Each structure stands twice: as structure tokens, then as C-alpha cells.
Amino acid sequence: MKTSVEISYYPLTKDYLKPIGDFIDRLHTHEKLIVKTNGMSTQVFGEYDDVMHGITVEIKTSFELPHSVFVLKVINADLIEIPK
Numbered sequence: 001m002k003t004s005v006e007i008s009y010y011p012l013t014k015d016y017l018k019p020i021g022d023f024i025d026r027l028h029t030h031e032k033l034i035v036k037t038n039g040m041s042t043q044v045f046g047e048y049d050d051v052m053h054g055i056t057v058e059i060k061t062s063f064e065l066p067h068s069v070f071v072l073k074v075i076n077a078d079l080i081e082i083p084k
Contacts, residue, residue, distance in 0.1 A: 001082075003045075005044045005072055006043050008071040011068050048076075
């Protein structure tokens with residue numbers, strides 16, 4: 001089953017850009033995921049199990065930084081392939 005996840009990450013620290021960049025870079029290391037970013041969020045596309053595994057691993061790593069907040073929207077469709 002294909003899935004799409006929209007992720008917003010809010011590290012509650014003065015230097016918030018570095019943890020966000022690190023999180024996105026780590027997502028890109030997962031070969032089975034398609035990762036797209038914009039100014040508001042990161043979108044991850046792929047097979048459900050691959051997507052959920054990848055984001056779970058990387059959120060856990062990000063939680064090593066205290067006071068991190070993630071907001072996720074999970075859709076049971078591959079929105080990257082839906083024609084505009």
C-alpha cells in the first residue's frame with residue numbers, strides 16, 4: 001500500500017535550522033523513500049512499511065535533542081502520483 005506523510009518538525013531551541021536540516025538529510029538516506037521539502041513541511045512518499053520505518057527511525061534520532069515537536073499527516077494514497 002502506498003502512503004504519503006507530511007511532516008512538520010519544531011525543535012524548541014535557538015539553533016532550530018540545523019536539527020531540521022539534519023532530519024531531512026537523514027530521511028534522504030533511506031533509498032526506498034521519496035522526500036520532498038518546502039518552506040512549511042517535508043513530504044515523504046513510498047510503501048507504507050518503508051515510510052513508517054524510515055520516519056520512525058529518524059524521529060527517534062531527533063528526539064535525542066530535548067523538546068522536539070513533530071506534527072504528521074498520514075494519507076493512505078501516493079499523492080506524488082496524483083495528477084494535478
